[in-house]
Amino acid sequence: MAPYTNAMLILGIESSCDETGVALVETGAGAVPRLLGHALHSQIDMHRAYGGVVPELASRDHIRRVLPLTEAVLRQAGTTLQALDWIAYTRGPGLAGALLVGAGVACAMAAALGRPTLGVHHLEGHLLSPFLSADPPAFPFVALLVSGGHTQLMRVDGVGRYELLGETIDDAAGEAFDKSAKLLGLGYPGGPALSRLAQQGDAQAFALPRPLLHSGDLDFSFAGLKTAVLTQVRKLGDALEARKADLAAATQAAIVEVLVRKSMTALQRTGLRRLVVAGGVGANALLRQQLDAACARAGVRVHYPELHLCTDNGAMIALAAGMRLQAGLVPLAAADRRVGGSYAFDVRPRWPLAELSA
Template identity: 75%
Template sequence: MSTLVLGIESSCDETGVALVRTREHGVPELLAHALHTQVAMHADYGGVVPELASRDHIRRVIPLANHVLAQAGQALAAIDVIAYTRGPGLAGALLVGAGVACALGAALGKPVLGVHHLEGHLLSPFLSADPPEFPFVALLVSGGHTQLMRVDGVGRYQLLGETIDDAAGEAFDKSAKLLGLGYPGGPALARLAEFGDDTAYKLPRPLLHSGNLDFSFAGLKTAVLTQAKKFEGAPCEQMRADLAASTQAAIVEVLVKKSLAALKATGLKRLVVAGGVGANARLRAALNAACAQRGVRVHYPELHLCTDNGAMIALAAAMRVQAGIEAPNTDYAFDVKPRWPLDMLPLAA
């Protein structure tokens, strides 16, 4: 018997809605999804404005849900479970998705389930054309998180290492801002880096030889600031491109070396890369090359599912229900968790 799950994502600056159907055997199937990004709205401010983000989610979520239902050819009454991002994220933005999901659940008499945003990213490669198999090492790299985890199954996660300050995505974004690039900074820096020499500047690789699996990118940002100040007055476009390329190379090297160290420490031969930074072409190329030399399989989400989206939320809910870890409920009183460590989730035995 299949279950139809509607997923709503509203943790930051993307409104995502999707429909996923569970299958008796195998990974749940994505029927339809839609996404609205607020990048253009926040660009004038150089970053996400929480109040504007929340208001835009209110405007977008219902039309997106209607669009997804129409695209999948499903009636509203056919939904069995409504999933939403409970955290982490911006409190006001999370409340929009949670409120809509719980109100819809109450109106339809359907159960709801709050989903951890990072678990959504972690499991998103299961919707790809080349889904992984358990167990694997996961590299979660996004604007706010950089973590290495051992994953033995749904709800069976062991934290191996994480950033002690800035996340990799923050390092991209903050460095881009120092170089005078637009928002969002990470993709802009990656585009500029294509025209630069990644050996032009000797930038630090923090904690590269620390002996553990933790990350640190704050020192790299400071080094980029020091170099960027030298451009003041007479910035040279080639110098900016070289610094962008050198910055990207430093971040990528740290992510690759730490991932390889995690694979060696666990003895596993499968790596999953998830989160927005996982779309970076230089990172994918470096990981693919390094893992191929070691006989390691690498799995990524489809490019359009690397950033925040409703498909990963519906999928995570469906897989948790399938695994018997957590049942959806009809208690429509809700809360959100702007700060919510992944190890605080109800886990599998």
Template identity: 70%
Template structure:
């Protein structure tokens, strides 16, 4: 079966085609970073309007790239939540209209399920079960994944997500939007040992995270430096960026390894935008090798939000018998707030 997937939960418009037999056939993505940069963050109304402009051209591009006709598509998948309500409605309405016009089933997909399964698009492909570290601008969670629709929350952030910590500290340092990638680039020129920053909840007994205190610590250090010398030198900025990155990566790595020890599993999967961070990848690769385990990452181009992960999640749900292929009503809603456990397979 061939599934077309639509992603429009926030500030990226993604469309992709996935075959249940042959994997990813084609995908196209448009990022709204340049548009939102002037505002220092995502403006929901502008995001929704841009999704409307981009989704059909991207659909035509994907079909042309794959050499697939609309009559060859068997199902439609779309992000139904969580995310920005208006943005979600764009992708959902396009997907449902496409499905209605072609007489196809439409499969609502949980955004986080798309991220959790996206590393399976890489080669080599991890086998179930595995521990998943989901790290993005809105989510930081550790999950046990036993199969499609079988997810157990092991730990999550109690406040800011890791991506938020990157973005907020970058904003404090005047690095612009999006802050996370800018901070990581600046950190390449710095010395992480130049500043001592806290590692919140590093030694807690649970698998939860907290990053808001780190942001406060950076703010305090910035103020003390400005008071002492009237501002930061370029080297101090780079050093502080490196120290911030190191603190976040240390906590993520330590918690992920603790989850591996607690579950007894040997496979770790990393997904979400922060999963593209070079230092996080290097630290986890080294640590898992020393443990005799394996770590798998989503392909770099699929770490951020994208249509491929949504189409793939739809295809996986079809293969697992978890998608309703006979619902012809095409009635739909979106879920700006949506607990992942609501899409899990019911267990006794």
């Protein structure tokens, strides 16, 4: 398939879980991708009362937010819907109802405008998001994808050229943060709260396990760490409040050490000299600090998305669509619905990233 070489204005819509993101990215014609407009609404306050994401409430809120956010992005960019060349949306993985909102709005908008649409893999969006940063990477590289639901190490040789090196066999790193925070009574969302509290604690105060640290493979497991935190909470009893910061610091240190050690091992085994870190946990300050130090010692370049692009967002969806188009990975008939006159769509709540490999 021939690549799309013309400059393109791509609207990206992200609605896979509890954040509604819309963004406008300009890409193509050999130019560096540019983020022209970006708007995001987080549902944290709404879900906090329930201690976690309520899928039905998430879907309903996406319906309320997506069009106002689109209008805000177009105002930021100083352009109109008619100027759009493509409309991209998150096809999966994620919550089925939430995905259907973004997909439905994107395809309805595209039908009204007579524009082509493209469904994007959420994790590919995260994987490629550092290409919008001030220090974009170059292929090939090792990618550490760390988010609330995913922890994976990938070898990335180009757009659509992904090899899974290791992944979590139970809880992801983000889940370990959130579940441990809940055990400590830190509320929702737990991960950021635990990281803030950890700054006041002594990471050496508790000897917590580092699951699979010496397993010889690149897989992850964090369920045992959560159990160890629960055990300590029960042992402390009424003394927990006084030791909470120390336990938070020890928990964060355990998670970060595993992520750093496995990432460096992946680099050694592949022989690659570049690491990309993406996903919400990639914003963790201790993780960035320790990865920076480890990569500096090894003479490896490390790249992160900008902090405001670490969480789910529309910019990564628009960018991933543009990069797939530039790489010639999108069949015209599958993307340009005008060809067949149909804007029918589906979503993939479960969608392995490996299926995208070219």
